[in-house]
């Protein structure tokens with residue numbers, strides 16, 4: 001049995017060697033399994049690539065792909081799935097926040113017959129605000145989206161070959177892998193673990209990046225926002241109708257009182273102006289997504305690799 005361990009690295013010069021060492025030590029405990037270590041350098045601007053080359057030279061299980069620039073973690077994972085040669089892939093982070101000791105348990109579950117094994121972390125030690133927004137996101141997302149997401153399930157998971165093929169067959173440009181994994185189905189299970197704090201280096205997620213990620217996720221898996229503006233438009237029409245009727249009745253009751261109305265006029269202009277702009281913005285978001293999809297650009301560009309052409313199946 002051959003298992004691929006896939007790790008995307010972006011500016012992880014402080015962690016990559018340590019990660020590799022901890023990981024290989026863990027893999028020694030499973031001598032009967034053949035491992036392929038597939039490292040993806042996502043356009044790091046520090047020494048990550050140099051260290052990766054070194055590691056690959058000293059350990060021939062290590063295959064690496066290096067992107068021409070930073071394409072994002074989703075692209076890194078997709079490239080890994082494209083090039084992985086194992087019958088199952090375990091994807092993990094390069095900062096040891098996904099403890100390698102779970103690998104054994106994941107493989108055991110896989111052998112029990114699960115196609116996808118998710119690792120679910122607790123939110124211990126996380127910033128309160130991060131947990132709060134994450135929980136809020138899952139609440140809103142599960143209301144709106146076509147797929148169901150589980151809080152705490154990160155990208156740390158084992159994926160069997162049929163599920164990998166399903167994932168790589170989805171070539172959409174806006175990749176929201178939490179959604180994609182839920183969308184493909186398959187028999188899945190969850191194992192739980194305690195949250196680990198990052199030992200060195202910086203998280204690549206700012207609040208703004210997380211917010212954009214959440215919005216992109218919802219927009220990629222839901223047309224509810226379009227429905228909502230339709231509903232909002234309808235509500236405005238109904239309210240406006242009632243208001244006009246009311247003015248008309250007033251006019252017939254006492255025509256002399258019918259001028260003034262400065263406040264209501266300004267209010268209507270400002271309010272409906274806002275509603276229209278927001279609505280156009282929502283439309284724009286979807287058109288923006290279509291714009292990127294129709295270009296059909298590749299998800300990543302590989303500049304350097306130690307995988308020979310034809311090596312991968």
Ligand code: UDP
Pocket residue numbers: 007008009010011012042070071072073076092093094095097202203204205
């Ligand atoms: N990563 C990546 N490309 C990016 C950002 C992150 O390949 O553009 C990698 C990063 O090196 C790490 C993993 O994705 O291995 C998770 O990133 P990070 O630890 O910053 O995220 P967090 O754990 O804070 O969610």
Ligand code: MG
Pocket residue numbers: 093095097198203
């Ligand atoms: Mg991390």
